[in-house]
Amino acid sequence: MPEYTIAAIILVFAVTMLVSLFGLRVARSTSDFYVASRRVSPRMNASALAGEYISAASFLGVAGLIVAEGTYGLWFPLGYTAGCLTMLLFMTGPLRRSGVYTVPDFVSLRFSSARLRVATVIIVVLTGWLYIVPQLHGAALALTTTTGLPGWAGPVAVILVVLATVLPGGMRSVTIAQAVQYWIKLSALLVPLIFILLQAGALGGAGLPGWDASVWDDDAGSSPADLYRIVSLLLALMLGTIGLPHILVRFYTNPDGDAARRTTFLLLGLLSGFYVLPVALGVIARAVLPDQGLGSPDTALLRLPAAIFEGVGGDLLTAVIAGGAFAAFLSTSSGLVVSVSGVLSQEFFGGSVRGFRIGAVLACALPLAIATATTHMPLAGTVAMVFTFAGSSLAPLLLLGIWWSGITAQGAVAGMVTGAAASLGSFALGWAFESVWSTEAVLLNYPALWCVPLAFAVAVLVSRFGTSTPPANTAKVLARLHLPEG
Template sequence: MNAAIGYAAIIAVAVASALIGFYGLRVSRTTSDFYVASRTVRPWWNASAIGGEYLSAASFLGVAGLILLTGTGGVWFPIGYTAGYLMLLLFVAAPLRRSGAYTIPDFTEARLDSVAVRRVTSLLVIIVGWFYIVPQLQGAALTVRITTGLPSWAGSVAVAVLVAAVVAAGGMRSITFVQAFQFWLKLTALAVPVVAVLLVLGGGTTEAALSPAEAFPPSAGPGGLDWYRTVSLMVALLLGTLGLPHVLVRFYTNPDGPAARRTTVIVLGLLSVFYLFPTAFGLLGRAFAPDLAVPGEADALILVLPDRLVPGPLGQVLTALVIAGAFAAFLSTSSGLVVSLAGVISQDLLGGSVRGFRVAALVSSLVPLAVALATESSGLAGSVGLVFAFTASTLCPVLLLGIWWRGLTARGAISGMLTGAVLSGAAILGGPVIGAWLPAVRPFLEQPAAWTVPLAVAVTVLVSRGDHRAVPRGTDAFLRRLHVPEDAR
C-alpha cells in the first residue's frame, strides 16, 4: 500500500474535523452549549451526529473482519447494534429527554434523590467510557500501521490528542457539527468502494479464491452458532445500547420528547443503510481474500480489499477514501465518549464549569490512551461486545427501572449496579483463566450477558422490594414528568 495515500487521507480528515470543530467554537458560549448544545439540535442533524459517534471502529472495521473470520454468523453484530436503537426508541428516548438532566448520573440522582446513587453511576459511566475508547484507539493504531508504516502508537496518540483538543475547545455544540460530517464521510467511504468493487467483479475479470460452498459453509452461518452465545450476544447488544453514556447524552440535546423520538427513528434508518456496506465487505473478503482471515489482522480487511480488487489509480483513490472513513470513525466515537465523560467528571469533581469541562476532557482522553498503549487488540467487534455486556449488566437495568417502575429505591439501584459490575467484570477479566481451568463454563464467561443481566435486575428488584419504604416522595411527580408530553403538561 502506498504510504503517501495513507498520510494524505488521515491528514485531510484530521484537518477537516479540526476546522469544523473550531468553527463550532464560535457558537459555543454558555455552559449549556458545552454540555448539551443548549438543547437546540434538530432531529436530522442530531441523528447524523449520533450515527457519527455510534458507528465506531467495531462497526467500520470490526464487523467486516468478524464476518471474514466467522462467516455469516458475524451478521448478528450489525443486527444487534441496529436493533438496540429500536429499544431506545420504545423505552428510553422521550422520557430521558423530558427528565431535563445533563448526564446519566444527573438522571439517577434526580430520580432516586440520592447522592450515593449518583456516585456509583458516575463511576460506572467513567469505566464504560474509558473501556469503549480503548478499541477506538487500537483501531487507529492498526489503521496507521497498515496504511503509513508508522508505529502503532502514533495512531492512538494522534486520535487522543485531536479529540482532546476539539472537545476541550468547543464541547457538545462543536462536536455535533464534527460528528454529523463524519457520519456522512463514513457512509460514503464504505458505499462508494463497495459499488466500485461489485462493478469490477461484475466484469468477470477477477476469480474468487474460494467457491461459495467453501467460503460460506453451513457451519459458518447462523445455523452453526451455539444458541447460548447467540442469545447472550443479542442480550448484550440490545440492552447495552440503552446504557451507553455517549449515546444517551445525545437525547438531552433535542428540543423536546417528540424530537428525541424522531431522532431515534431517523437513526434507525441511517444505521440500517450503513451496515449493508461493512457486511458486504466481509462477504467479499470471505470469497476473494481468505488469506486475510488472521485473528488480530482481519480488522484490516476494509483497508486492503479495494486496492486488491480494483486495479490502477481508481483502487488507490478508493483506498484513500476508506482510510479517511476509518479515521473518521475513531475520531467521532472517541469524541462522543470524551464529551459524555467530561460532563460527568466536571460536574461531579470540578464544579460543572466550562474550565472544569475542559480539564475533564483532557483527563478523559489520556487515561484510555495509556491503556491502549499498554494492551493489544483482540478483535474490535469482540472488544466492544464485551463493553456492551458490562453496560447491559450495570447501567441499563437502573435506567429502565428508573423510567418504568415506581418501586425502585436507591439501595436497590446501588445493589443491582454493583452486582452487575462484579459479575460481568469478573467474567470479562477472569474469563480466559477460569475458562482454561474449567472449559465447560467458557461460553458463559465469553458471553456473560445472558446470566449477568437477569441477576442484576433480580437483585435490584428484590432489594427495592425489601426497602419499599425508601421510595422517594417525589417519585410520582417525577414519573409524570417523564411520561406526559410537554404540550399536555
C-alpha cells in the same frame, strides 16, 4: 502507496477541525458545552448520533468478524440497530423530559441518593474509558497496516484531534463534526463497494481474483453453545446501547421529548443504510481473502482493495477506507470524551466550562495510556464486552428508574453493582480459563444472558424486601418523565 493513506487521514483530521470551528463560533454558555443549549434539530442530531454510534467495531470489526467467523458476524449490525429501537421505545422521550445534563444528574433527580450518584459516576466513567480504548486500538491497527507507521502514532493523533474538537466548543462543536463524519464513513465504504461491484461484472463474483464461494459451506451455528452465544450477544447489544453514556447524553440536546423520538427514528434509517455496506464488503472479503494470512481479521477491509485492484486504484481505495476508519475513531471517541468530561466536571469541578475542559483531558489520558501499553484485541469482541458491561450495570438502573415506581435507591445500587461485578468477573474468569474449559468459557465470555437478568432480579428483590422505600417524590418525577412538556 502509504502517501495516499496519510493524505486521506490528514484530510479527515482537517475537515473535522474545520467544521467544528462553526460550533466554536456559537458555543458561549455552559449549556452549549454540555448539551448544545438543547437546540439540535432531529436531522442534525440523528446524523451526529449515527456518527458517534458507528465506532471502530462497526466500521472495521463487523467485516473482520464476517471474514473470521462467517454468518456469526451478521448478528452484530442487527444487534446494534435493535439497540436503537429499544432506546426509541423505552428511553428517548423520558430522558429528554428529565431536563438534566448527565446520567448521574438523572439518578439524583429520580432517587435523591448521594451514594447511588457516586456509584453511577464510577460506572459511567469506567464505561466511557473502556469504550475509548478499542477506538484507539483500531487507530493503531489501521495506521500500522496501511502506512507502516508505529502503532502509538494512531492513538496519539486521534486524541490530539479529539481534544482540538472538544476543548474549544464542547457538545456544540462535536455535534457538527460528528454529523459530517457519518457521511464521510458512509462514503468511505460506499465508494469502494461500487468499484468492487463494477470490477466483478456480476454480483456472483465473476471478475474478482481469488473468489471462493465455498468458504460459506463450513459455517457452524447449530450447536447449543453457538445459539447461546448469539442470543447473549443480541441481548448485550440491545440493552448495552441503553447504558452507553455518549449515546444517552445526545438525547439531552433535543428541544423536547418528541424531537428525541424523531431523532431516534431517523437514526434507525441512517444505521440501516450504513450497515449494508460493511456486511457486503465483509462477505466479499471472506470470499476473496480466505487464505491470505490477514493476521488480524480487523484489517480485512483495509487489505481488500489491494487484493482486487492493482496499482494506484487499489492504493486510492485503501486510502478512502482508511480515512473513513479514522472518521469512525474520531466521532466515537469525541462523543465518549464529551460524556465523560461532563460527568467529571459536574462531580469534581463545579460544572463550569473550565471544569469541562479539565474533564476532557482526564477523559483522554487514561485510555491513551492503556491503548499504547496494551495489544490490540478483536474490535467487535471488545466492544461487545463494553456493551455487556453497560447493559448489566446501567440499563437495569435506567429502565427500572423510568418505568417502575417501586424501585428504591438501595435496590438500584444493589442491581447496578451486581451487574457490573458479575460481568467484569465473568470476563476475567473467561480469559483465565478459556484454554481449560470449552462450554464454560462461552458462558463466561458471553455473560449477558445471565448477568442482565441477575442485575434486574437483584434490583427488584432488594427494592421489594430491603429496608428502604421509594423516594417520596417518585410520583412527581415519573409524571415529569412521561407526561408531554407543557
